[in-house]
Amino acid sequence: MAKVLSELHLLGRESDLSSERGVSCTGELPEPSDPTLVERAATAREKLGKRTLILGHHYQRDEVIEFADITGDSFKLARAAADRGDSEFIVFCGVHFMAESADILTSPKQQVVLPDLAAGCSMADMAASNQVRDAWEIFEKLGISRKTIPITYMNSSAAIKAFTGENGGSICTSSNAERAMRWALENGEKIFFLPDQHLGRNTAVLRLGLNLTDCVVWNPWKNNGGLTDDEIRGAKIILWRGHCSVHGRFTLENVKEVRARVPSVQILVHPECQYEVVSAADVVGSTESIIKTIEAAPQGSSWAIGTELNLVKRLARDNPGKKITFLDRTICYCSTMNRIDLPHLVWALESLVRGKVINQIKVPEKTAKEARVALERMLALP
Numbered sequence: 443m444a445k446v447l448s449e450l451h452l453l454g455r456e457s458d459l460s461s462e463r464g465v466s467c468t469g470e471l472p473e474p475s476d477p478t479l480v481e482r483a484a485t486a487r488e489k490l491g492k493r494t495l496i497l498g499h500h501y502q503r504d505e506v507i508e509f510a511d512i513t514g515d516s517f518k519l520a521r522a523a524a525d526r527g528d529s530e531f532i533v534f535c536g537v538h539f540m541a542e543s544a545d546i547l548t549s550p551k552q553q554v555v556l557p558d559l560a561a562g563c564s565m566a567d568m569a570a571s572n573q574v575r576d577a578w579e580i581f582e583k584l585g586i587s588r589k590t591i592p593i594t595y596m597n598s599s600a601a602i603k604a605f606t607g608e609n610g611g612s613i614c615t616s617s618n619a620e621r622a623m624r625w626a627l628e629n630g631e632k633i634f635f636l637p638d639q640h641l642g643r644n645t646a647v648l649r650l651g652l653n654l655t656d657c658v659v660w661n662p663w664k665n666n667g668g669l670t671d672d673e674i675r676g677a678k679i680i681l682w683r684g685h686c687s688v689h690g691r692f693t694l695e696n697v698k699e700v701r702a703r704v705p706s707v708q709i710l711v712h713p714e715c716q717y718e719v720v721s722a723a724d725v726v727g728s729t730e731s732i733i734k735t736i737e738a739a740p741q742g743s744s745w746a747i748g749t750e751l752n753l754v755k756r757l758a759r760d761n762p763g764k765k766i767t768f769l770d771r772t773i774c775y776c777s778t779m780n781r782i783d784l785p786h787l788v789w790a791l792e793s794l795v796r797g798k799v800i801n802q803i804k805v806p807e808k809t810a811k812e813a814r815v816a817l818e819r820m821l822a823l824p
């Protein structure tokens with residue numbers, strides 16, 4: 443459901459979209475209108491004390507972020523979970539692949555909870571394990587697998603991370619994709635980049651200086667990825683045909699429209715945006731770097747930001763001396779991030795208080811072992 447904002451400037455505006463929510467626990471979930479929810483969350487949180495760590499991704503709703511012990515991007519939160527060996531329960535307010543990464547990096551004694559199991563990621567879902575392994579088999583038949591290094595974005599399932607670990611590859615995030623791809627090209631001749639074609643293309647062309655023609659797109663729904671054998675053999679970068687349904691929406695028209703309307707505006711976008719958008723932007727950065735850029739920006743400066751709306755609204759609220767606008771005129775929350783709301787958080791916390799662990803995310807040990815190899819390769823990147 444998208445609703446047109448009458449104006450771009452988001453300061454002080456409240457949306458009525460927060461009622462759109464997946465309910466995976468009918469019967470036990472508190473009513474969203476329950477006026478005692480904040481108090482219930484605070485009481486349960488206090489009772490759980492140090493046994494529980496609440497992690498909140500930057501794209502979460504304010505009502506959830508308020509209860510987070512640590513906020514961050516997916517990488518920072520995974521590390522935070524790993525560093526807090528004393529926390530018995532990690533309540534992960536984010537999406538499924540992030541909770542999986544936290545489970546992979548924490549000790550077997552720690553349990554990771556995702557307050558709503560329906561909080562997935564459409565990009566991660568675009569690469570199924572069998573599809574990726576089928577593609578790799580074709581690379582083997584063509585004799586290119588030995589010189590191809592898989593580089594897999596954090597936004598992927600544990601199974602794809604395990605495939606990456608098994609085949610000599612590394613995980614990357616939006617902040618270290620360049621380093622990961624340079625490392626891959628030092629250790630091989632080609633990169634198989636999964637699952638975000640935009641991050642892969644933007645990094646290859648705008649950071650590594652490769653040509654657009656060095657990249658081909660592997661479409662998992664087509665025979666041979668929709669490519670000829672020669673195209674596969676000739677490509678330096680084979681990009682999986684996946685994208686973010688939020689960042690992929692921003693267009694070059696959005697950039698032109700904002701530039702024409704807002705004087706001296708600087709365009710700041712996430713590298714999951716399309717190549718044309720990233721090329722036309724003034725600053726490109728990961729979630730953490732978008733936050734740092736705005737925090738460091740001079741008072742009175744004007745920014746149009748192309749990333750998730752909860753974060754843009756929060757940046758606007760926390761930086762009242764700077765003019766923060768949203769790059770698109772239509773509301774663009776990540777609907778799966780938004781599934782974690784106060785009723786789900788209260789349900790998860792109160793269940794823990796009663797000794798019941800709901801919605802635990804547990805990656806099978808075999809998968810976790812291989813995925814850990816790929817994650818550790820990323821941590822060891824120069």
Ligand code: 13P
Nearest residue numbers: 515516517615616728729
């Ligand atoms: P980060 O890795 O920056 O947290 O990004 C997560 C995400 O979902 C971006 O769309």
Ligand code: SF4
Nearest residue numbers: 563564565686688776
């Ligand atoms: Fe996935 Fe995009 Fe949502 Fe991030 S913003 S969780 S990549 S759908």
